[in-house]
Amino acid sequence: MSTTSYKNAYLVEDNLKKRTVGIDSRWGQTLSQFLDLAKTASHDFDYERALKHLNSMEELWEAKGLPIFSLELRFELHSEKGKVLSRLGRYDEAIREFQKLLDYCQDEKLLSKRVDVFLGIGQLMAKTGEHDRALGYIHRALSGFRRLNNASGICKSLRNLGAIYINLGEFDDAEAAYDEAIEMALQEKLHIIYADLYNNLGTIKNIRGDWKAALECYFKAKDVFEKEGEIRKSAYTLNNIGITLLEQGQLTNARDSFLSALRVAGTVRDESLLLILNLSLTDLSLKVGNYSDAGRYCQATARYLEARDLRNAQWVEMKKLAGKIACNEKDFDNAQQYFDEAFLLAEELRLQFNAAEILFEKGNLLFETDQHMEALQTLERAFKLFHQFKASGKVENTESLINSIEELYLKVFEGMARKVDRKDAYTKGHSDRVANLALLIAQKLGLPDHEIKAVVAGALLHDIGKLHIPDKLLKKPGKLTPEEFDEIKEHPDIGVQLLTGIKLPWDIISMIRHHHEKFDGTGYPSGLKGEMIPSSARIICVADVFDALTSERPYRKAFLPDKALHMMKYEMTFSFDPLMLDTLCNLYEEGLADSIINRQTEADEMYRIWAQCRPRDIEKTDNTKPVESSVH
Structure with missing residues (x-):
């Protein structure tokens, strides 16, 4: 607004205040003129001035005890005030204004107004972080718009539902809402809403790393906004483009995009836009190593949020x-x-x-x-x-x-493995095979990733205690004496001692100590029984015995896998957790263990096994080449 325009607006307002002592029949016209002044100020992005006009209007109405000339005028007052407060980032006050509107549209004949109010309240509550209540209001709006067969309202409701779903990380639900709304907006030629939806859809593509698709969505939205003269919405899209370019490492293009949006934000005086741009510029400054600017932008954001208690x-x-x-x-x-x-x-x-x-x-x-x-x-x-x-x-x-x-x-x-290898190559290969089998069992049981890694780590080191067992016992070709077997049985506790003081992210101590416990309680070293034995140790126990039976030893030849499993099921029936043993049998029957049984392991076997511990089913997008963009 020019200096002359401001001066004229002040004169008009002063004249209006003087005329409040006039004839009663002119009160309605006076109030309407305050509302017109507020709308003019809002159109010029002077929201503080607009709010002043609206407050003057409301104070006059209340102070003079004026009648309600029309519900429409009262409705417009609170509606315009709610929109202005929202633009100023004063969301709680804006919500209170919109809630006042509900008192004026309870009649079923005013359903179209009521559902607009529901949508407005839902949008504002989402901005304050009250997502559950926001969803409730927006779903009520959507239901009402469907009853009214109002395509614009349906699309806006779906757009806002999608935005909340994105915040909650429910991206599939967000995409479903956008897909329905985009189809309807296209059919009904709702160009601005159509662009809004593509702008939001780009956010999902960006989060999922599909930068090319994200930029396509954003530029499609930006073109429509610019064609329709929606410079404020275009600036929000420019910010989104900048975020995507920042993700790709295109720092110069990202900066240009943010600064273009910032120039618009200064013109339209949109507090919400300035807020998110401050966050974007903080992130950009961090990435270029300008920590003083990053701190300045971040502090400005903090002051804004604290001032509004957001x-x-x-x-x-x-x-x-x-x-x-x-x-x-x-x-x-x-x-x-x-x-x-x-x-x-x-x-x-x-x-x-x-x-x-x-x-x-x-x-x-x-x-x-x-x-x-x-x-x-x-x-x-x-x-x-x-x-x-x-x-x-x-x-x-x-x-x-x-x-x-x-x-x-x-x-x-x-x-540790190299030490084992130097002492006894069988023990090293055995540990690798046990780890491979334990990995298959754990995955078949559907254990979480972290537990699978713990099982594999425990299996890799389950026999580490044998480092301190004499070679003559480990490699003895004949049967061990009871005294020699007692000495062998010390290796689980020796393994625990060797790992004392080493901090590991997985609890493998219990696996190393208890992998020779038996389900019927006849194992060692503690004689634990049933589910008192840690489940990870029960997995390793099954894999350990199966590999021992199917491997060549100094004192006997390897058993065929079918024979080994038969022995474990019918001759050692009570030694194993039935679930773990059945899982191993199923893996063998499906042919999944064939590549592991009695094979010579490679020097890097441990790393190969570990690489299989993480799921690989996520759909990946090829982002090896940055998507080029030029922001004007």
Whole structure:
């Protein structure tokens, strides 16, 4: 608005206030003029001025005890005030204005107005992080719009449902909502809503690492917005384009996109847009190594959120970025505090994708501070969530960091394995085969990834205690004497002693100690019985005995697999957990164990086995080549 326009607006408002002492018949016209002034200010993006006009209108109405000239005028007052407060980021106040509207449209004849209000309240509640209540309101709006056969309302409701589903990490539900709405918007030629939907659909593509598809969605939306003169919506899309380019490492193009959006945000005075751009610029500054700018943008975001007492998805993101800044400044204590605060709120608000991102950053922090065991456990949680969301890019990044940490432990295992190999090549090959069989059994039982890795780690080291058993006993061609067998039976406890002081991310001590326990309680060293034996040790026990029977030994030839399984089922019936033994039998019958039985293992066998511990069923997108983009 020009200086002259502002001056004229002030004169009009002053004249209106003077005329409030006029004739009663003119009160309605006076109030309407205040509303017109507010709408003009909003159109010029002067939301503070618009709010002042609306407050003057409401104060006059209440102070003079004026009658309700028309429900329509009262409805417009609260509707416009709610929209203005929303633009200013004052969401709780905006919600209160919209809730007032419900008092004016209870009649069934006013269903179209009521469902609009439901949708408005739902949108605002989503912004404050009240996702459950938001979903309730938006579903009520959707139901009403369907009754009215209102295509625009149906599409808007589905768009907002999808946005909430994205926040909650329910991407399949979000895509289903968008697909229905896009088809309807296309048929009804609802161009702006159509572009909105593609803009949101791009967010899902970006999260899942399909950057090419994400940019296609964003540019399609941007073209429509620019054609329709929707510069504010176009700026939101520019921010999304920048985020995708940032993910690809196209830092210059990302910066150009953010700055283009920032220029628009300054023009339209959209507080929400400025907020998300501050977050985007924080992330960009971190990636280019400009930590002072990152801190400045992050602090501006924090001041905005604190001033409005907002604890929502943006608050979570701000705390996560503050943690990353602290990490780069080697302020690890504060970094951990920021990550913990962000994670707690993400969990409270059910922002599962945000929670996964925070766990990834915290895992990085723990790795950086040499807390490898804790880092691995944290990153495994992040990986599981990213895998669940089919976020291929995030999965690959997390997997890479996990592999880096696990390799540190595998090198420890490898050092021990070499000692075993030098002492007795059979024991080394035996441990590799037992680990392979245990992996198959654990996977067949459907154990979680972390437990599968624990079983494999325990199987690889289950006989480590034999390092301190004399060679003459291990390689004796004849039958052992009772005294010699007693000495052999010490190897589980010796293995536990050898690992004392070594921190591992998996609880393998119980497997090493109890892998010779028998289901009927006649095993050693503790004589545990049934389910008192750890389940992982019961898996290793079955794999251990089967491999021993099917392998050549100094004192006998190998048994054929069918014979070995027959002996285990009918001659050692009570030694094994029936479930574990049946699982091994099924694997053999399906031919899945054939490549393991009595084979010579390779030098890198341990790494080959480990590579099979992680699921590989996620659909990956080829992002090896960055998607080129130029933002004007």
